[in-house]
Amino acid sequence: MTTTTPPARSRPLRAGQVVVVEIEKLALLGRGIARYEGMTVFVKDGLPGDRAQICVTKCKPQYAEARLVQLERPSPHRMTPACRHFGACGGCDLQHLDYPAQVAWKQTQLVETLQHLGGLKTLPPITVVPMDDPWHYRNKMEFSFGEEAGRIVAGLHQRGSFQRIVKLEHCWIAPPLASDILQQAELAANASGLPAYDPRRHQGFWRYLVVRVSRATGEALLMLVTNEGPREAVVRAAEQVTRALPTVTSVLWGVSTRVSDVAHPERTEVLIGRDTLEERIGPLALEVRPMNFLQPNLSHAERLYREMQAAAGLQGRETVYDLYCGLGVIALLLAPDAHRVYGVESEPDHVALASSNASRNGLSNATFVCGKVEDLLLRRGLFRLGPPPDLVVVDPPRVGLHPEAIGPLLQAQPPRLFYISCNPASLAHDLKVLLEREPRWRLTRLSLYDFFPQTGHMEVFATLER
Numbered sequence: 001m002t003t004t005t006p007p008a009r010s011r012p013l014r015a016g017q018v019v020v021v022e023i024e025k026l027a028l029l030g031r032g033i034a035r036y037e038g039m040t041v042f043v044k045d046g047l048p049g050d051r052a053q054i055c056v057t058k059c060k061p062q063y064a065e066a067r068l069v070q071l072e073r074p075s076p077h078r079m080t081p082a083c084r085h086f087g088a089c090g091g092c093d094l095q096h097l098d099y100p101a102q103v104a105w106k107q108t109q110l111v112e113t114l115q116h117l118g119g120l121k122t123l124p125p126i127t128v129v130p131m132d133d134p135w136h137y138r139n140k141m142e143f144s145f146g147e148e149a150g151r152i153v154a155g156l157h158q159r160g161s162f163q164r165i166v167k168l169e170h171c172w173i174a175p176p177l178a179s180d181i182l183q184q185a186e187l188a189a190n191a192s193g194l195p196a197y198d199p200r201r202h203q204g205f206w207r208y209l210v211v212r213v214s215r216a217t218g219e220a221l222l223m224l225v226t227n228e229g230p231r232e233a234v235v236r237a238a239e240q241v242t243r244a245l246p247t248v249t250s251v252l253w254g255v256s257t258r259v260s261d262v263a264h265p266e267r268t269e270v271l272i273g274r275d276t277l278e279e280r281i282g283p284l285a286l287e288v289r290p291m292n293f294l295q296p297n298l299s300h301a302e303r304l305y306r307e308m309q310a311a312a313g314l315q316g317r318e319t320v321y322d323l324y325c326g327l328g329v330i331a332l333l334l335a336p337d338a339h340r341v342y343g344v345e346s347e348p349d350h351v352a353l354a355s356s357n358a359s360r361n362g363l364s365n366a367t368f369v370c371g372k373v374e375d376l377l378l379r380r381g382l383f384r385l386g387p388p389p390d391l392v393v394v395d396p397p398r399v400g401l402h403p404e405a406i407g408p409l410l411q412a413q414p415p416r417l418f419y420i421s422c423n424p425a426s427l428a429h430d431l432k433v434l435l436e437r438e439p440r441w442r443l444t445r446l447s448l449y450d451f452f453p454q455t456g457h458m459e460v461f462a463t464l465e466r
């Protein structure tokens with residue numbers, strides 16, 4: 001018997017080709033989706049409603065990638081980006097889309113993800129909460145140092161690049177003080193005569209600049225993260241920045257010799273001030289260190305937390321668990337109305353600060369436990385710490401719930417589960433598993449909070465009830 005291979009279907013596009021397309025949809029990372037003779041084409045910075053000449057940059061068997069050459073008819077939602085670094089800088093990917101259309105797109109993304117990945121046929125009405133002012137909202141920034149034409153530059157990674165840093169004069173999603181700190185830190189790094197760290201050769205000195213600005217006090221804490229090297233250079237830079245900007249009240253030095261591109265240092269030293277910054281969330285006064293997790297958009301997070309407190313409707317009798325609790329913000333906000341709250345978190349430093357923040361706020365009914373949720377639930381019977389849970393709140397990292405956490409969570413049979421998620425895909429996956437394994441649960445509430453305007457990210461608050 002002879003077999004014949006069907007002739008390879010010729011691709012309708014090739015790299016370098018210029019064609020005209022209508023952009024139909026928006027994909028993640030601000031890429032428009034067009035179809036050309038049956039082939040999907042991802043167009044960098046293309047928007048639904050654009051009719052544009054595009055140039056193909058990459059051609060794969062299943063899809064092509066392209067850049068805009070000329071807009072023949074722009075989308076009615078297209079606008080001039082506020083930031084002149086937009087397109088090059090990896091910080092934002094939606095500034096060219098008007099704000100109401102950004103929010104509408106996120107809602108569509110959420111619905112499609114829950115329906116397609118989560119298999120959820122019927123959804124409750126979604127409450128969408130946009131920001132009143134979608135700029136300058138981040139309380140924490142992690143900038144990087146790089147080099148350009150023999151000078152040190154400070155800014156954010158170029159879109160899609162781990163090596164190139166885009167020098168920023170002003171960042172539109174950070175508070176203005178963070179941009180001022182960036183300029184001063186860049187000047188100080190250049191004055192030191194030491195080079196920026198080169199991630200390809202793993203050589204050089206200046207690596208990252210972590211900035212936290214307190215909404216409560218207007219003060220800033222910053223951490224200069226370097227490779228091993230002379231301490232005096234960092235002390236001089238810290239003095240230079242604080243002299244120019246008196247609201248920078250604390251400066252830390254972090255040393256990282258890691259090959260991976262993460263700002264988390266192996267050791268830190270306080271050079272000026274303290275290692276914590278004071279912050280307020282609702283009635284809570286909190287202390288936070290540079291690398292702790294705290295929602296970066298605190299004013300909007302406060303609105304979500306308020307909705308959650310109201311939805312919890314606690315009467316003072318309930319036992320509440322806050323799993324993946326970070327600094328314990330949710331547990332501490334719910335504690336005054338609960339009988340007992342338990343927070344679980346894997347980072348020892350978060351747990352220590354959560355406990356001291358509980359004392360600081362006079363909350364004696366909050367207990368924080370250090371460990372991985374899945375280990376504590378599965379092997380150490382976490383839910384036996386007190387009476388059975390009346391409410392469990394989960395706020396996991398982007399990957400979602402650990403598969404081993406799901407069984408014990410279901411066995412504990414909490415009447416209500418609040419799920420806070422920064423990733424619709426893992427939320428959809430987890431809801432699917434939870435609802436399949438516990439058919440008595442219903443998805444009763446879905447709220448989309450736009451914590452991250454100008455980017456494709458969102459925060460979702462979902463409630464499951466029996």
Ligand SMILES: C[S@@+](CC[C@H](N)C(=O)[O-])C[C@H]1O[C@@H](n2cnc3c(N)ncnc32)[C@H](O)[C@@H]1O
Pocket residue numbers: 293294295324325326327328329330344345346347350371372373374395396397402
């Ligand atoms: C999204 S943050 C939670 C934030 C917190 N609920 C708040 O509102 O500020 C997720 C937290 O989960 C912690 N974490 C990650 N994996 C974990 C695990 N397996 N077990 C326990 N905590 C974990 C992280 O350290 C981080 O603090």
